[in-house]
Amino acid sequence: MSLRQELLARPGRKVRLAEHDPGNTLGFTDKLAAREELEANVRRLAALQYRLFAEGRRAVLVVFQAMDAGGKDGAIRRVMSGLNPQSCRVTSFKKPSEAELAHDFLWRIHKAVPARGEIGIFNRSHYEDVLVVRVHNLVPKAVWSERYEDINRFEKLLARNDVVLLKFFLHISRKEQRERLLARVEDPERNWKITPEDLEERKYWGDYVRAYEEAIERCSTGHAPWYIIPANHKWFRDLAVSQILVETLEGLKPKFPAPKFDLSKVRVV
Amino acid sequence: MSLRQELLARPGRKVRLAEHDPGNTLGFTDKLAAREELEANVRRLAALQYRLFAEGRRAVLVVFQAMDAGGKDGAIRRVMSGLNPQSCRVTSFKKPSEAELAHDFLWRIHKAVPARGEIGIFNRSHYEDVLVVRVHNLVPKAVWSERYEDINRFEKLLARNDVVLLKFFLHISRKEQRERLLARVEDPERNWKITPEDLEERKYWGDYVRAYEEAIERCSTGHAPWYIIPANHKWFRDLAVSQILVETLEGLKPKFPAPKFDLSKVRVV
Numbered sequence: 001m002s003l004r005q006e007l008l009a010r011p012g013r014k015v016r017l018a019e020h021d022p023g024n025t026l027g028f029t030d031k032l033a034a035r036e037e038l039e040a041n042v043r044r045l046a047a048l049q050y051r052l053f054a055e056g057r058r059a060v061l062v063v064f065q066a067m068d069a070g071g072k073d074g075a076i077r078r079v080m081s082g083l084n085p086q087s088c089r090v091t092s093f094k095k096p097s098e099a100e101l102a103h104d105f106l107w108r109i110h111k112a113v114p115a116r117g118e119i120g121i122f123n124r125s126h127y128e129d130v131l132v133v134r135v136h137n138l139v140p141k142a143v144w145s146e147r148y149e150d151i152n153r154f155e156k157l158l159a160r161n162d163v164v165l166l167k168f169f170l171h172i173s174r175k176e177q178r179e180r181l182l183a184r185v186e187d188p189e190r191n192w193k194i195t196p197e198d199l200e201e202r203k204y205w206g207d208y209v210r211a212y213e214e215a216i217e218r219c220s221t222g223h224a225p226w227y228i229i230p231a232n233h234k235w236f237r238d239l240a241v242s243q244i245l246v247e248t249l250e251g252l253k254p255k256f257p258a259p260k261f262d263l264s265k266v267r268v269v
Numbered sequence: 270m271s272l273r274q275e276l277l278a279r280p281g282r283k284v285r286l287a288e289h290d291p292g293n294t295l296g297f298t299d300k301l302a303a304r305e306e307l308e309a310n311v312r313r314l315a316a317l318q319y320r321l322f323a324e325g326r327r328a329v330l331v332v333f334q335a336m337d338a339g340g341k342d343g344a345i346r347r348v349m350s351g352l353n354p355q356s357c358r359v360t361s362f363k364k365p366s367e368a369e370l371a372h373d374f375l376w377r378i379h380k381a382v383p384a385r386g387e388i389g390i391f392n393r394s395h396y397e398d399v400l401v402v403r404v405h406n407l408v409p410k411a412v413w414s415e416r417y418e419d420i421n422r423f424e425k426l427l428a429r430n431d432v433v434l435l436k437f438f439l440h441i442s443r444k445e446q447r448e449r450l451l452a453r454v455e456d457p458e459r460n461w462k463i464t465p466e467d468l469e470e471r472k473y474w475g476d477y478v479r480a481y482e483e484a485i486e487r488c489s490t491g492h493a494p495w496y497i498i499p500a501n502h503k504w505f506r507d508l509a510v511s512q513i514l515v516e517t518l519e520g521l522k523p524k525f526p527a528p529k530f531d532l533s534k535v536r537v538v
């Protein structure tokens with residue numbers, strides 16, 4: 001079974017994160033070999049990206065979600081550096097602005113959907129509106145509970161318009177999060193990004209687990225699957241994400257289009 | 270003298286492209302060594318990009334202009350793949366849309382200016398409005414001739430707001446363009462992008478040369494310099510662009526900021 005099949009959250013199945021070991025490496029043990037495989041995958045991705053761009057028929061949208069310190073930034077840096085930034089755009093969804101809050105929750109998301117030929121990457125996404133929003137009761141349950149169906153319908157619209165969706169939940173343990181936060185405090189290249197809220201959110205771990213379980217359970221669909229990536233080991237996380245991307249893009253078999261006019265008539269003087 | 274100083278179009282000086290040899294490699298001869306140096310530069314750029322992002326005080330805006338087949342796409346791919354797409358965004362300015370034409374020429378440009386901490390790359394730019402627009406008389410001379418000062422003032426505004434500007438003119442010979450267009454016709458991975466207009470534009474070579482000369486002459490300033498990059502040799506072009514970028518970013522000495530609050534009080538439970 002491929003990594004892609006093994007890590008897929010099967011549509012319609014119950015999700016219990018406790019049953020997914022965040023330290024799992026699915027039999028991979030050689031970290032160095034994994035890094036080499038990652039590099040090969042990045043090169044394959046760059047070649048596939050060029051074909052996808054040339055073809056100009058389909059877009060790819062990759063969503064990253066995780067608990068704090070779960071490795072979204074790291075996975076994006078490790079897997080996506082190497083792509084041509086010309087047809088790859090990352091959008092980081094932060095706390096919504098006043099203008100964004102004055103619209104429905106999908107408004108800012110829709111604007112950032114990649115065009116045909118592009119690879120779009122979402123660092124956080126519309127799922128925050130059934131995660132942090134739910135955990136902190138930022139809107140009543142009657143409001144957020146409607147959003148799962150909004151999301152499914154929205155993602156179906158995208159899929160019908162040739163946006164190939166992949167959603168990665170980077171799954172770490174509570175203990176791993178603690179170690180990462182402590183390491184961050186010590187590191188002058190990273191401690192500038194710690195906010196008091198990061199540490200505060202940790203108290204809601206259980207609530208977040210339940211919110212993620214429901215989001216993945218209700219919104220992992222054939223046209224927009226969720227993958228639960230064991231992410232305690234960064235090297236395995238990056239290998240798994242890159243492998244699933246390569247398998248997906250290879251499956252699309254993007255083709256160079258025919259010339260736009262009869263090239264036999266071309267004279268370059 | 271550094272590559273950066275040698276290739277700078279000095280502010281206030283006359284520009285005669287005929288005096289700039291597009292086949293120049295400034296003494297570099299070893300293509301393989303140049304490729305290795307390029308790779309080292311890309312790694313340096315990625316590290317500098319992270320510091321720039323962490324610092325969050327300054328943006329970098331890199332403008333690419335060239336004749337058709339001059340190598341804008343290639344230079345962006347070769348020099349910028351390796352950057353983290355999370356804080357690097359490429360904007361390609363194509364033929365303006367109806368909505369864009371319903372505004373002044375800087376409107377669509379302003380929207381794409383990078384934010385503090387980001388690296389923005391323009392594939393074509395506001396300079397098209399004194400290049401293709403001038404060559405084809407798309408607006409009267411009275412309109413386009415005002416734009417040089419608009420551009421200088423606009424770029425000064427950006428510079429005062431901590432946008433570090435660099436503008437690269439990738440300079441190829443007419444003969445090199447011909448060879449590249451012919452090679453493109455033969456290549457199934459690239460012939461899909463040829464349009465009849467590409468071949469048509471070649472007839473206006475002389476007009477474009479004069480338009481570039483005036484644009485570079487009038488708009489190479491201390492705060493937004495133009496560099497004339499000899500670009501007949503792709504390996505030298507990429508080396509020169511990467512080298513000038515590294516020198517510029519190193520000169521900025523971006524620093525990691527201090528933590529946002531007193532980390533000695535942090536308890537991770």
